[in-house]
Every structure is written in C-alpha cells, then in structure tokens.
Amino acid sequence: MDIALIALSARPLAASAARAGFAALSFDLFADLDTCAHTARCVRVHKKNGSAFDGDDLIQALHSLAPAGLPVVxxxxxxxxxxxxxxxxxxxxxxxxxxxxxxxxxxxxxxxxLCAHLHIPFPEVAVDAAAAAALGAGAVLEKKIGGAGGAHIRRRPAGDLSPPSAGHYLQREVEGDSLSVLLLANGSAARLIGASRQWRAKDAEHPFRYGGAAGPVALPEPFGAAMCQGALNIALACGLVGLISMDFVVGPDGWFLVEVNPRLGATLDIFDVDPMPPLLGLHLAACGGRLPESLPIPSEAHAAGVVYAGRDLVVPKDAWPDYVADRPPAGAAVMRGAPLCTVRATGPTAEIAEARMRERTHALLRDLGLDPVAESIL
Structure with a gap:
C-alpha cells in the first residue's frame, strides 16, 4: 500500500491515485463501485450527524488497516x-x-x-449578535464553520439579528456567478491550474447545495488578474502546499473571495484529465517542495454534476451508463437528499460540456423512473 485517502467521497482522489500508479487505501462514507475499482482496498466509515465522519470509527479503521507511518491525503x-x-x-x-x-x-x-490585510474583497462576517447588526440590511447567510458542500448554508429571515447557532457564523450575501480557482503550491510559490464555474443543486431544504462544476473557464474581465493574484497571495501568505482551491463570487458589485479550501476537492473531475499529469502526483511533489515549470492546456472542457435523490430509492441492476461516476451498487438504498451519483460530459467549451451533462442527467433520471423537474437537481 502506497498511500491512504480520506474524504467524505474519496472517488476523485482514488481515480487520480490510480492514474498516478499508486496502490491506495481509501476511507469514505460511500465505498462506491468506482472508488473500490480504483483502490487496493476501499473502506466505508460510519456516518455521524447525517453526513459527517464518525471520528472514532475512522481512527479505528485507519489503525486497523493502515500501517503506522503510511502517508495520508x-x-x-x-x-x-x-x-x-x-x-x-x-x-x-x-x-x-x-x-x-x-x-x-x-x-x-x-x-x-487576512483578506483585509491583503486587500482582498471578502463579505463581512459575524459570530455573535452584537456584530450581526453591522452586516447591514441586506441578505445574510448562516454557514457552518468548516462546512463543505453548501448543504449547511441557509439564508436568514430579514431582520433576524439573533446570534448564529453554535459552530456557525453569519456572512453578508453577495450575488453573482460562482467561480473556483485551483492552485498547486509548495509553500513558497504557486501555479494556477485552472478556473471552473460552479452551480447549485438547490431544493427547499438546501438552497445552496453544491451542484457541480464545468471548466476550464476564463475568469471574467476586468477582474480575472486581480482574482488570480488574490488567490496566489493567500497561498503564499499562509505557506500552503499541494492542491488548494479558492471560491469566488463575481457579480454587479465586483468580485469577492468567499472560501478557501486547503485540500483536494471536487474539481479534480474537471482538471485531473489528459493531457494533465495525475494531479495527486503533482500534489505529493508540491508537498515535497517541487512544482512543475509549466502545465499543459486541456484540449477540451469537462463538466461534472452531482445528482441528489429527490426521494428514497433502491438502486436497480445495471443502472449506470459509462458517463456516471460515484456509482452505488445495485440494491443499495439511497435516502432522500443524499447524493446518488455524478454525471460527467466533455465538449469543446465548458458551456457545451455542461449542456451535454444536463442532457445525460435527464436521460439517466428518466431511465431510473425519476422526474428531472421533481428531483430538483438541475
């Protein structure tokens, strides 16, 4: 075993590890068919609070199956x-x-x-009732500290100045397009890998849930250069290493950084493709201080959309076409609101790749006997 991978869904990491020729041991909450296919061993860890790791179960599994000293990503x-x-x-x-x-x-x-020190636009935040009033009269979001995937984000009722729930914070909402920048850093320098456009898979309970991404895309003018420089400045100021992503919102009021993700993430589906070298390999090299002199430009665009179950269902036999990833096995029970799979597509532009992905998603849902509109996934 060369490396251990730990994530809520380890499949993108596992696929990159397989491209790089690593024998990986993965720990996640799903142990989907393709995650298992890409790894030497695939372990499903118990959940806690719906969609989080049971930490004790994860540690027990890691200690039982991974030798001491085996590196983890x-x-x-x-x-x-x-x-x-x-x-x-x-x-x-x-x-x-x-x-x-x-x-x-x-x-x-x-x-x-940090953003104020580096002159990076960042929506105002508050962690108590006294500071909540300073966010102004506009829309305010409540977010979980360290939350991932957007399902934890809620829009506050107008005029609500109560303190956020424990472990949460408030942030002024900014409107616009959601964009993400993927960087590779070695602690003292960084390289831009690419940018992607993101969208939501919202329903009544999860208005900000992550829906997918398409890219590479060009960052919008006249903000692109400043956004890239802001991302690089954060990476260098914090001595970040490996693959990291930063999320932005670009709208009528300009651009804002909204989140820093100092780890591998969902946009591996967009950028860990030929002719790009395996990104997990680049991540490990960067953690050791090595950055490539240059990186190839993708020959086509990719889109990956997450499909969430709009109702409880049991996965039928032979449910998955080749363009589907994160595939639960036949007979698996998928609860309402849980991720069902990821649909992927390519095209000459990000817009065309996304359109093809949406067409495939509608076809898949029809084949599964589901209504694309009722599922609220697009």
Missing part, C-alpha cells in the same frame, strides 16, 4: 473537525496542509482579517 469533509485531523496525523503523516493551518483558514474572523 485528505479530501473534503474534515475541515470542521481539526481535532480529528490532528488525531490522524499523530500516527499517519498528512501530505498536505497541517490541521492548524486548516483551522485558521476556516475561522471566519481570521480569514476576514
């Missing part, structure tokens, strides 16, 4: 629990950013202060 789903990250690192070194670094970047007040 983390994906999404642990940023809200830096103590769990530290428990992992006690026995198995994390190849990526340290738990302390992640904790600082996920602290809304610390990130706001």
């Amino acid at each position: 983390l994906g999404g789903g642990l940023e809200d629990d830096p103590q769990l990250m530290a428990r992992i690192a006690e026995r198995n070194p994390i190849l990526g950013n340290a738990p302390q670094t992640v904790q600082v970047l996920k602290d809304p007040l610390a990130l706001a202060a």
Whole structure:
C-alpha cells in the first residue's frame, strides 16, 4: 500500500491515485463501485450527524488497516473537525496542509482579517449578535464553520439579528456567478491550474447545495488578474502546499473571495484529465517542495454534476451508463437528499460540456423512473 485517502467521497482522489500508479487505501462514507475499482482496498466509515465522519470509527479503521507511518491525503469533509485531523496525523503523516493551518483558514474572523490585510474583497462576517447588526440590511447567510458542500448554508429571515447557532457564523450575501480557482503550491510559490464555474443543486431544504462544476473557464474581465493574484497571495501568505482551491463570487458589485479550501476537492473531475499529469502526483511533489515549470492546456472542457435523490430509492441492476461516476451498487438504498451519483460530459467549451451533462442527467433520471423537474437537481 502506497498511500491512504480520506474524504467524505474519496472517488476523485482514488481515480487520480490510480492514474498516478499508486496502490491506495481509501476511507469514505460511500465505498462506491468506482472508488473500490480504483483502490487496493476501499473502506466505508460510519456516518455521524447525517453526513459527517464518525471520528472514532475512522481512527479505528485507519489503525486497523493502515500501517503506522503510511502517508495520508485528505479530501473534503474534515475541515470542521481539526481535532480529528490532528488525531490522524499523530500516527499517519498528512501530505498536505497541517490541521492548524486548516483551522485558521476556516475561522471566519481570521480569514476576514487576512483578506483585509491583503486587500482582498471578502463579505463581512459575524459570530455573535452584537456584530450581526453591522452586516447591514441586506441578505445574510448562516454557514457552518468548516462546512463543505453548501448543504449547511441557509439564508436568514430579514431582520433576524439573533446570534448564529453554535459552530456557525453569519456572512453578508453577495450575488453573482460562482467561480473556483485551483492552485498547486509548495509553500513558497504557486501555479494556477485552472478556473471552473460552479452551480447549485438547490431544493427547499438546501438552497445552496453544491451542484457541480464545468471548466476550464476564463475568469471574467476586468477582474480575472486581480482574482488570480488574490488567490496566489493567500497561498503564499499562509505557506500552503499541494492542491488548494479558492471560491469566488463575481457579480454587479465586483468580485469577492468567499472560501478557501486547503485540500483536494471536487474539481479534480474537471482538471485531473489528459493531457494533465495525475494531479495527486503533482500534489505529493508540491508537498515535497517541487512544482512543475509549466502545465499543459486541456484540449477540451469537462463538466461534472452531482445528482441528489429527490426521494428514497433502491438502486436497480445495471443502472449506470459509462458517463456516471460515484456509482452505488445495485440494491443499495439511497435516502432522500443524499447524493446518488455524478454525471460527467466533455465538449469543446465548458458551456457545451455542461449542456451535454444536463442532457445525460435527464436521460439517466428518466431511465431510473425519476422526474428531472421533481428531483430538483438541475
């Protein structure tokens, strides 16, 4: 075994590890068919609070199956629990950013202060009732500190000045297009890999849930250069290493940084493709201080959309065409609101790739006997 992978969904990491020729041991909440196909061993960890790791079960599984000293790469789903990250690192070194670094970047007040120091636009935040009034009369969002995937975000009722729930914070809502920038950093320098456009898969309960991404895309003028420089400045100021992504909103009021993700994420589906070298390999090299002199330009665009179950269902036999990833096995029960699969497509532009992905998604839902409109996934 060469490496251990830990994420709520380890499939994108596992696919990149397979491209790089690594024998990987994966731990996630799904153990989907393709995750298992890409790894030497695939372990499903117990859930806690619906969609989070049971930390004790994860540590027990890691200690039982991974030798001490086996390096670990983390994906999404642990940023809200830096103590769990530290428990992992006690026995198995994390190849990526340290738990302390992640904790600082996920602290809304610390990130706001850093952005102010670097002159990066960042929507105002508050963690108590006294500061909530300072956010103004506009729309305000409540977010979980360290939350991932957008399902934790809610829009506050107008005029609500109560303090946020424990472990949450408030942030002024900014309107516009959601864009993400993927970087590769070695602690003292960074390279831009590419930018992608993101969208929501919203329903009445989850108005800001992550829906997918398409790219590469050009960052909008006249903001693109400043957005890239802001992302690079944060990476260098914090000494970040490996693959990192930063999320922005660009709208009538200009551009705003809204989140820093100091780990591998969902846009591996967009950028970990030929002719790009395996991104997990680049991540490991960057953690060791090595950056490539240059990176190839993708020959086509990619889109990946997450399909969520609009009702409880049981996966039928032979349900998945080749363009589907994150495939639960036949007979698996998928609960309402849970991710069902990811639909992928390519095209000469991001717009065409996304349109093809949406066509495929509608066809898949019809084949599964589901109504695309009722499922509220697009």
